[in-house]
Amino acid sequence: MSNNSTLNSRLRELFNKAYRAEKLHHTRKSSAIVDGFEHSKLQELAQNVNANAWSITNAELKNSLNKLLRDNNSINVINELNTLKEKINAEIAEKAKEQERLKNMLIKMTEYTEFYNTLKLSLDLVKIKSTTQALQATIGELNYVMGSNANRSSNKLETETQMNELPSNVHVLNFHRKVV
Secondary structure, X not given: OHHHHHHHHHHHHHHHHHXXXXXXXXXXXXXXXXXXXXXXXXXXHHHHHHHHHHHHHHHHHHHHHHHHHOOOOHHHHHHHHHHHHHHHHHHHHHHHHHHHHHHHHHHHHHHOOOHHHHHHHXXXXXXXXXXXXXXXXXXXXXXXXXXXXXXXXXXXXXXXXXXXXXXOOOOOOOOOOOOO
């Protein structure tokens, strides 16, 4: 009984976290229109794309958790959590393939000096990367709920490693915000 109540309380905690995160990311979006290509406007646009991706991911997580919270059988809940993790991992793999495809298109469009298309592709890549990061964070939270913390820090390490591999003349804007 104690194990079942712990799982249920962790699920409720995660549901509340997803709810707060969805609201946070939804309110982060701005309604400003980009007039010109000032750096701050482009950054704002990218942040809006990022916030929207995180908001959608948290809303989907919240809906999935809401269904799980109704089930009182901990074995069913654990099976459903594993199914959800598998689905999310498949989506992460799909996003990685899409990111690679769009990155190659971006390089081609740059070579052809199709800068409008490069801007659009760049924003699509921001969305894919943000969604992937939100999904990876979701996997970490689900691992915590299920009692395994092993994967929580691996995503952070992977991101830090990617950042260290960039040439020194490339400046990376970090749009990550801690979800409370």
